[in-house]
Every structure is written in C-alpha cells, then in structure tokens.
Amino acid sequence: MITELGHFALILAFLIAIVQMVVPLIGAHKRWPGWMAVAEPAAQAQFLFTAFAFGALTWAFVTSDFSLKLVVDNSHSAKPMLYKISGTWGNHEGSMLLWVLIVALFGAVASVFGGGLPPSLKARVLAVQASIGVAFFAFILFTSNPFMRLAVPPFDGQDLNPLLQDPGLAFHPPFLYLGYVGLSMTFSFAIAALIEGRVDAAWGRWVRPWTLAAWVFLTIGIALGSWWAYYELGWGGFWFWDPVENASFMPWILAAALLHSAVVVEKRESLKSWTILLAILAFSFSLVGTFIVRSGLLTSVHAFANDPVRGVFILYILAIFTGGALTLFATRAQSMEAKGVFGVISRESGLVINNVLLAVSCFVVFFGTLWPIIAEMAFDRKLSVGPPFFNAAFTPFMVLLGLVMPVGAMLPWKRGKLGRTAWKLRYVFGLAVALGVAAWALQTGRSALGPVGLFLGSWMVFGAITDLWSHTGRSGLAGRLARMMRLPRADWGKATAHAGLGITFFAIAGLTAWEQEDIRVAYVGQPFDVGAYTLVLEDVGRNRGPNYYATVANVRVTKDGQPVAMMRPEKRDYPVTRMPTTEAAIDYRFLRDLYVVIGDQQNDGGWIMRTYIKPLANWIWGGCLLMALGGLLSLSDRRYRVAAGARKAKIAGVAAE
Amino acid sequence: MKHLKIVLTLLLVLGLSTPVFFGTTAQAVEPDEVLEDPALEARARELSKDLRCLVCRNESIDESNAELARDLRILLRERLVAGDSDAEAMDFIVDRFGEYVLLRPSANGSNWLLWAAGPMMLLLAVIMAGGYLRGRSNAPRRNESGLSEAEQARLKELLDE
Numbered sequence: 158m159i160t161e162l163g164h165f166a167l168i169l170a171f172l173i174a175i176v177q178m179v180v181p182l183i184g185a186h187k188r189w190p191g192w193m194a195v196a197e198p199a200a201q202a203q204f205l206f207t208a209f210a211f212g213a214l215t216w217a218f219v220t221s222d223f224s225l226k227l228v229v230d231n232s233h234s235a236k237p238m239l240y241k242i243s244g245t246w247g248n249h250e251g252s253m254l255l256w257v258l259i260v261a262l263f264g265a266v267a268s269v270f271g272g273g274l275p276p277s278l279k280a281r282v283l284a285v286q287a288s289i290g291v292a293f294f295a296f297i298l299f300t301s302n303p304f305m306r307l308a309v310p311p312f313d314g315q316d317l318n319p320l321l322q323d324p325g326l327a328f329h330p331p332f333l334y335l336g337y338v339g340l341s342m343t344f345s346f347a348i349a350a351l352i353e354g355r356v357d358a359a360w361g362r363w364v365r366p367w368t369l370a371a372w373v374f375l376t377i378g379i380a381l382g383s384w385w386a387y388y389e390l391g392w393g394g395f396w397f398w399d400p401v402e403n404a405s406f407m408p409w410i411l412a413a414a415l416l417h418s419a420v421v422v423e424k425r426e427s428l429k430s431w432t433i434l435l436a437i438l439a440f441s442f443s444l445v446g447t448f449i450v451r452s453g454l455l456t457s458v459h460a461f462a463n464d465p466v467r468g469v470f471i472l473y474i475l476a477i478f479t480g481g482a483l484t485l486f487a488t489r490a491q492s493m494e495a496k497g498v499f500g501v502i503s504r505e506s507g508l509v510i511n512n513v514l515l516a517v518s519c520f521v522v523f524f525g526t527l528w529p530i531i532a533e534m535a536f537d538r539k540l541s542v543g544p545p546f547f548n549a550a551f552t553p554f555m556v557l558l559g560l561v562m563p564v565g566a567m568l569p570w571k572r573g574k575l576g577r578t579a580w581k582l583r584y585v586f587g588l589a590v591a592l593g594v595a596a597w598a599l600q601t602g603r604s605a606l607g608p609v610g611l612f613l614g615s616w617m618v619f620g621a622i623t624d625l626w627s628h629t630g631r632s633g634l635a636g637r638l639a640r641m642m643r644l645p646r647a648d649w650g651k652a653t654a655h656a657g658l659g660i661t662f663f664a665i666a667g668l669t670a671w672e673q674e675d676i677r678v679a680y681v682g683q684p685f686d687v688g689a690y691t692l693v694l695e696d697v698g699r700n701r702g703p704n705y706y707a708t709v710a711n712v713r714v715t716k717d718g719q720p721v722a723m724m725r726p727e728k729r730d731y732p733v734t735r736m737p738t739t740e741a742a743i744d745y746r747f748l749r750d751l752y753v754v755i756g757d758q759q760n761d762g763g764w765i766m767r768t769y770i771k772p773l774a775n776w777i778w779g780g781c782l783l784m785a786l787g788g789l790l791s792l793s794d795r796r797y798r799v800a801a802g803a804r805k806a807k808i809a810g811v812a813a814e
Numbered sequence: 815m816k817h818l819k820i821v822l823t824l825l826l827v828l829g830l831s832t833p834v835f836f837g838t839t840a841q842a843v844e845p846d847e848v849l850e851d852p853a854l855e856a857r858a859r860e861l862s863k864d865l866r867c868l869v870c871r872n873e874s875i876d877e878s879n880a881e882l883a884r885d886l887r888i889l890l891r892e893r894l895v896a897g898d899s900d901a902e903a904m905d906f907i908v909d910r911f912g913e914y915v916l917l918r919p920s921a922n923g924s925n926w927l928l929w930a931a932g933p934m935m936l937l938l939a940v941i942m943a944g945g946y947l948r949g950r951s952n953a954p955r956r957n958e959s960g961l962s963e964a965e966q967a968r969l970k971e972l973l974d975e
Contacts, residue, residue, distance in 0.1 A: 392877060399872045495953070498953050499950055499951060501948065505950070506947050509946070509947060512943075513936070516939065517932060517936045517939050520931070520935050521932040521935070524928065524931045524932075525928065532924065532925070532928075535924070536923070536924040538923070539913070540913045540916065541914055541916060542919055543864075543866060543917025543918065544874070544917060545863065545918035546917070546919060546928075549918070550929070550932050553932075554932070554936070676843055676844070676848065678845045765845060
C-alpha cells in the first residue's frame with residue numbers, strides 16, 4: 158500500500174513540476190505577480206511529494222518487501238540495517254530517485270530562503286529548476302521506475318554487492334548527488350539571468366553560496382569515494398582515473414573555477430559572460446557524468462545497470478539542457494558588458510589565471526576520457542587511455558596552479574605590483590625550498606617526486622598562512638593575532654581551502670614516492686621485516702558475520718622490539734552474491750599507515766601476505782577535509798547572511814512606489 | 815603461443831560477458847611470480863602499470879586479480895628475463911594483443927592530438943585571457959556602481975528629494 162502511495166506521490170510531483178516549470182515563466186514574462194507566485198508553493202509541494210515517494214521506497218527496503226523487484230535485486234533480509242537503508246540508493250532506480258529528490262530539495266530551499274531575490278528572477282530560477290526536475294521525473298517514470306512489483310515474490314533477496322556494504326560507500330552517493338545537483342541551482346540562476354538579461358554584483362552574490370555548497374558536497378563525496386577505494390579494494394589505491402571518477406572530478410574542477418570567477422563578478426562586475434558559461438558547463442558536466450555512468454558507453458569499474466534506452470534518454474536530456482542553454486548564451490552573452498577596470502597585474506588577473514588552468518585541466522580530463530570513443534569512431538583505432546596518461550597530462554597544470562596560487566591570492570584588487578607581492582612571500586619561498594632540499598638529501602636514490610611535492614605543498618600551505626597574516630596590519634604580535642581571529646570568515650575559508658589543496662598535493666606526491674611494499678608467503682610464527690617494522694603471522698581463524706563468512710588473520714607488528722599494533726586482516730565470502738572481498742587491516746598513524754592484506758593459503762601451509770607502508774596517506778583526505786571546511790567557512794561568511802536582509806528592505810522600497 | 819592465444823580469446827569473450835571485477839580471490843602480483851633479480855622485478859612492475867588487464871573494466875595488470883592478468887604478468891617477466899629491453903617487451907605484447915592493451919597510449923598517428931590537446935588548449939586560453947586582460951586594463955573608466963542608467967536616474971531623483 159505504501160509502495161503504491163509512493164508511486165502515486167512521484168507522479169503527482171512530476172505533474173507539479175510541470176506546472177512549476179510553465180506557469181511562473183509565463184508570469185515572469187508577462188509581469189503577472191499571481192502567476193509568478195505559483196513557483197514557491199509548487200517548489201515546496203514538489204519536494205514534499207518526492208520526499209514521500211523516497212520515504213516509501215526506503216520503507217520497502219527497511220521492511221524487506223520482496224514484492225518489489227528493486228528490493229529483491231538489491232537487498233537481503235540478513236543484511237545489516239544501515240545497508241538496507243543505503244541499499245535504497247545503491248542501485249540505478251533508487252539513486253535516480255535520490256537525485257530528483259535533491260533537485261526538488263534545492264528548489265524548495267531556494268523558495269524558502271530566496272526572500273531577497275527580485276520576484277521575476279526568483280520565478281524564473283524556480284521554473285528552470287523545475288524543468289530539470291521534470292526531465293528526471295520523466296526519466297524515472299518512463300525508463301527506471303523503482304516501484305515495480307513482482308507477481309510472485311521470492312522468499313529472499315539477491316543481496317547488495319558486498320563491496321557497497323560499507324559505511325564509506327553508504328554516504329558517498331548522497332554527497333556526490335548533493336554536489337552534482339547543487340550545480341543545477343547555479344545552472345538555474347545562470348539561465349534565469351540570461352532570460353532576465355541582467356548579471357550584476359548582486360547576482361554573483363546569490364550564485365556564489367550555491368556554488369560553494371555544491372563544491373563542498375562534491376569535495377566530501379569524492380574524498381569519501383577515494384577513501385573507500387583506499388581501504389576496501391585491498392591494495393591502497395585511491396584514484397584510478399576511471400571514467401566514472403573523471404565524471405565526478407570534472408564538475409568539481411569546474412565548480413572550483415566557478416566559485417573563483419563568481420568572486421570577480423561579485424566584487425568587480427567583470428568576467429560575467431564567462432561565469433555564466435562556467436555555470437552552464439559545470440552542470441552540463443554533471444549530466445555528462447550521469448550519462449557516462451548509466452549508459453555504459455565507456456567501460457568502467459563502476460558497474461551500474463546499463464541500458465541503452467536509458468542512455469539515449471539521458472543523452473536527450475543532456476542535449477536539450479546543454480544545447481538550449483548554450484544557444485541562449487550565444488544570443489544573450491553580448492548584452493553583459495564588463496564594468497570593472499583593472500591592470501594586467503591584479504587579483505582579477507590571478508583569478509583569470511586560476512580559471513584558465515582549471516578549465517584547461519578539466520578539458521584534458523574530458524578529452525582523455527572520451528578519446529577511446531573518438532579514436533574508435535574517427536580513426537578506427539581501439540585503444541585505451543589510462544592512469545599513466547592522465548598522470549602525465551594532468552599533473553603539470555596542477556603544479557602550475559600550485560606555483561601561481563600563493564602569489565595570485567595575495568595580489569591586490571584592481572592594480573598591483575608583482576615584485577611587492579612576491580617580496581612578501583620571500584620567507585615562504587625560502588622555507589619551501591629548504592624543506593624540498595632537505596627531503597632530497599635525506600632520501601637515497603629515489604625520484605624527485607617527493608621533494609618537489611614537499612616544496613610545492615609547503616609553498617602553498619605557508620603561502621596561505623602568509624596571506625591571512627598579511628591582513629593583520631602592523632601592530633605587535635598580540636595585536637596581529639587578535640586581529641587575525643577577527644578577520645572575516647571568507648578570508649579564513651580561502652586560506653583554509655588553499656592550505657588544504659597544498660596538503661593534498663604534498664600527500665599524493667609523498668605517498669607515491671615513498672611507499673614501501675612487501676609481497677610474500679608468510680608462515681605462522683615466522684617473523685619478517687618490512688621497512689622498520691617486524692611482522693609475525695600469529696594464527697589464521699574462521700569467523701562468521703551477519704551475511705558473510707570470514708577468514709581472519711592475527712598479525713603482530715613490532716618496531717625495535719616494541720609492540721606497535723595487533724592487526725586483523727580479513728578475507729570475506731558473501732554466499733548470496735558469491736563474491737569475495739578483502740578487508741585490509743590498517744594501522745592509521747599521523748605520518749604513515751601500515752596496511753596489511755591476507756590472501757589465499759598456499760599448498761605448503763603458508764599464506765600470501767601483502768604489507769604496505771603508506772606515508773602521509775591520511776593527509777590526502779585531511780587536505781580534502783580542510784578544503785571542504787574552507788568552503789563551509791566561506792559559506793558562513795557574514796556578507797551572505799546580511800546581504801539577504803538588506804536586499805529585502807530595498808525591494809520593499811521599490812515595490813512601494 | 816598459439817594455444818595461449820586461443821585461451822586468451824576465450825577468456826576475453828567470457829570476461830566481457832560476465833563482470834570479473836574482483837571475481838577471484840587471487841590478488842594482483844603473487845609471490846610466486848616475483849623475479850629473483852630486484853632490478854628486473856622493478857622494471858616489470860613499472861611496465862605492468864602501463865598494461866591493461868584485458869578482461870577487466872579499467873585496471874592495469876599490476877592491480878588486477880584476474881587469471882589473464884597473471885598470465886600477462888608472467889609473459890612480461892619471461893620477456894624481461896630473456897633479455898628484452900623495456901621497449902622490446904612492450905612491443906612484443908602490443909604485437910599480440912593490439913594497442914588496446916596500452917594504458918599510456920602511444921603518441922603516433924592520430925594520437926598526437928590526444929597528447930597535444932592540453933598544451934594547445936592552454937596556449938589558446940592564455941592568448942584569449944591575455945587579450946581580455948589587456949582589454950580590461952585599457953578600458954575607459956566608467957561607473958562601477960553596478961546600476962543601470964534608469965537606476966542611476968532613479969537614484970539621482972531620490973537623492974535630490
């Protein structure tokens with residue numbers, strides 16, 4: 158019964174979205190306040206009905222209602238509760254429902270908190286947002302309905318892919334979708350502004366929080382996915398340049414570019430048409446990502462239920478939204494003239510360089526991801542483009558970005574002197590060089606990657622600190638510290654995020670350069686050395702989990718005779734899906750992770766064991782966390798909270814005349 | 815050799831029809847594959863990172879658990895032990911399995927476009943950005959209040975009141 162109500166609610170939400178797409182748009186064009194006002198209640202009702210539909214599906218998963226095909230395919234009565242819930246979105250149909258729920262959620266949030274927006278802009282934003290909803294409601298209802306019943310329900314389900322039964326992956330998709338769909342809001346603002354024919358500083362100020370929020374969610378979502386790969390796949394890889402990873406990475410890069418260029422719109426009323434274009438492209442890349450994941454066009458490790466019909470449907474959605482948006486952009490972009498005047502050496506230029514580097518690096522990822530298809534269709538060559546290509550072609554842009562960032566971030570607005578800003582960074586540069594040289598001297602006969610990473614990372618981190626410090630005036634140390642604490646949160650956010658990026662860069666370089674690996678057949682009771690550590694396989698036993706059987710090894714780790722850790726790597730077998738998984742044992746420490754994996758037993762009684770010493774592993778995700786935190790700090794800056802109220806007063810004044 | 819090829823083709827067909835991602839319990843490089851000579855082994859590891867596991871969705875033979883990847887790892891090591899240079903060993907494998915096996919695509923033929931795309935785009939972007947920046951720094955100074963002319967007039971009106 159609840160299932161049918163959920164299905165019905167979904168159809169109702171679809172119809173409401175159609176109304177919300179059409180009526181306010183006409184109202185805004187004809188200046189009919191009543192028609193424009195339809196948008197707000199519609200957005201909220203649309204959200205409530207979609208939430209009910211999603212709740213109904215979750216209920217079916219929680220109660221293991223095996224009369225639903227989706228539940229049978231992706232759940233099992235013995236599955237832990239957390240994964241019954243996350244199973245709701247651990248499949249194609251459910252994840253699309255989550256996607257459209259978030260589209261509706263953002264629309265509803267904009268209708269509630271968008272009080273300061275001019276009525277016509279608000280009506281148009283909500284209408285465009287609804288049109289995205291309409292497309293995906295139709296996609297769900299016509300090609301991927303999650304509420305399909307089975308005539309003869311089986312006794313139990315086929316269980317969720319065991320790799321997905323993991324806390325990291327339970328929350329990875331919702332965050333990623335919050336990011337993807339958050340970009341739909343900036344897209345709606347861009348389209349509404351194009352229809353409106355007006356982009357000004359106020360527009361930049363409205364758009365930036367949405368971009369920031371989307372970027373923060375994407376950062377967390379990507380970091381969670383990468384962390385999951387690190388501990389779950391059994392050898393500690395964290396990024397594979399897989400098409401689906403690239404699909405989430407490209408919107409992230411463009412969102413990062415967008416939130417920088419929106420600053421220029423907000424503060425200097427320049428880069429307007431470019432910012433609009435970025436907003437369109439960022440969301441288009443989210444759609445491209447959806448298309449890549451669902452269509453099976455590119456082979457990827459992220460197996461989703463691939464279906465050509467769905468692929469074609471999403472391709473239409475992509476063509477209509479991107480094509481339509483770009484056409485509108487082409488006809489209207491000229492009307493947006495830049496106002497701010499600035500010198501070639503200025504903060505504005507720094508932000509333009511940021512945008513150039515980010516946009517080009519995104520293009521490299523895009524081109525590399527699609528190249529196998531282009532090569533096959535145009536040149537009849539069947540080839541692969543894998544991690545070695547991306548590492549070689551993408552990294553130089555990130556190195557350039559890291560080199561430029563501290564200087565660009567400290568240049569003054571309008572007009573600056575390169576020498577003066579560089580001079581402020583002289584100690585930071587010296588320190589970074591010293592650290593790099595020290596690392597070079599301490600390591601023996603390895604690649605230059607580690608030292609260069611340390612130089613670049615410390616240049617960025619200490620550069621960010623110097624940036625913050627330089628805003629504190631010239632009084633004594635105590636005065637400057639006190640002043641630093643009172644700096645706007647946007648300044649703190651910028652420094653935190655920039656430092657986070659530096660830490661992630663350093664960690665990736667350090668981990669790649671200084672990792673140690675040991676593969677061997679280990680025998681119970683026979684110690685062996687890996688790096689500075691001594692490991693002993695003490696025993697291997699069998700264990701039983703809720704829906705799996707496990708082989709568990711006990712490994713004692715010591716260093717110079719002192720105990721370090723007792724590690725328990727597992728090998729699990731899920732009988733329902735008949736899939737084995739490896740559960741690595743990881744000893745997390747500040748400077749390094751110790752990573753132990755147990756493999757098959759050999760004929761002579763020994764066990765295959767893999768041991769890795771992974772320096773700085775935590776720093777990769779620590780850096781991502783700092784970036785997300787920086788985004789949140791900027792998001793909570795006073796000017797976004799104050800601006801809304803101030804503008805409300807102004808609009809009331811205009812309306813009264 | 816011919817026998818191996820038939821087995822590989824069979825595996826390939828099977829592999830593409832059923833997802834073999836993490837399908838077996840074997841894990842990547844196994845102890846019995848490792849070469850005695852650490853220098854040779856290091857070369858083999860580096861090269862295997864550039865070779866695709868043909869039955870996997872997007873993994874190198876260095877990471878893959880599939881049987882076929884293991885066969886390819888052993889084949890590569892055999893070539894290196896036989897005295898092949900890195901390039902010769904890779905050519906040997908590409909001759910048999912096609913360039914699909916290379917994760918780092920060669921730069922020959924139409925592939926120059928792939929490798930040059932980034933730098934060319936950067937050049938283009940720098941030229942465009944340079945033009946824009948020059949334009950902005952030479953642009954005549956105008957009102958920067960962000961108000962349209964109608965709004966300016968209205969503001970003036972309000973101030974005059």
